Amino acid sequence: MNFRIKSFISILIISSVFISCEKEFDTVIDTQKPSYQVVSVSPKDSVLFNVNDSSLVISIQFQQNSIVNSVFAEMIDPSGKNFLGGSLQLYDNGKSENGDLTANDKIFSNKIFMRSNSLNGNYNLKFYASDNSSSQKLVAWSTFKYRNGQSNVAPEISNALVDPDTLVVTDTVAILTSLVVNDQNGMNDIKEVFFIVYRPDGTTSGNKVFLFDDGNLLQDGDQTAGDGIYSRIISVNQNNVKGTYRFEFQAIDRGGLTSNIINYPVLIQ
Structure with missing residues (x-):
């Protein structure tokens, strides 16, 4: 377990009304009759x-x-x-x-x-x-x-991390996950960074676990906002099924293009 996750665990211990539709505009919300239409x-x-x-x-x-x-x-x-x-x-x-x-x-x-x-x-x-x-x-x-007329290029992900990736669980344990994301169209073009968990038997709920690049160390485990490193703190406990899980990491840009996929094995004993 590296210093980053240890630091986080130490901190942890111490501590539309309107919806756009096919109409050109939406209904006036004022209950009084307006002088305009x-x-x-x-x-x-x-x-x-x-x-x-x-x-x-x-x-x-x-x-x-x-x-x-x-x-x-x-x-x-x-x-x-x-x-x-x-x-x-x-x-x-x-x-x-x-x-x-x-x-x-x-x-x-x-x-x-x-x-x-x-x-x-x-x-x-x-x-x-x-x-x-x-x-x-x-x-x-x-x-x-x-x-914007620019050619849209799919994002790329690298340096996936799950720390620790092998653990004996007798109580609730915090796990740091992180990922480096790059996009030639700029980091503002990134829409989602996430992983999906596959159980030891290969099944999955399909739910996305989102990672963040917001600099919120306590909540998300992310050290620096806007540096292209997306992070998330999750937890497991003794109720989790024992065996090797697969974390499937991916990113999606605002044009809908998907990145490469990184699979990361995590052993829970």
Whole structure:
């Protein structure tokens, strides 16, 4: 048992409301009758990066009799982060720099620029509006799929570790698992890193045990966040069937490509 697992054991001892669907936008959640009605939002389908024009117009259209004072949007990328770093004000001013074609037509727009290294996958847009009450409310939610135009390369995994990999179990024992992951499209392209446990008789539940690169030593056994080493602490006890288990490690990227597989034997006596 190496120092890393010993350190962990020592510490251990011491111590959507909305769901995107085929509609263009979702139902208004305010129970009071609003002074506006959403007609459509954009984008809502697929967006492909264009090296000659990487701009993307985000817009929302209200009925003509709607009373709307201000509108802004938030965009969440496939990793769950705010892509814009905050909110984006939308305008109905007819200015091309905002991507708005006609002023005062109840279509509020603004323009952002995507990048060739922006994550592939589904982006969620949340639209907020206020009327004369000046109270900002979530009025619609849209999802679009983005493709950055780069060739997607499958991730690679190496240096799988299960420590200890041979143990006599008379009580609950902590086991450190870790794996090195590389992706030519960038580490943000990694969607899942996991292993599946196969029992001594070859059967499995098929459940994925996810590994993390979050720097959470106490919970996951991961020492440094973002270093490409994914880790997870699991435990076994005297109730586990004795014999040789097989841990099948793999990674999946956001484009759906799978890595090579590493099988690691673990003997429980």
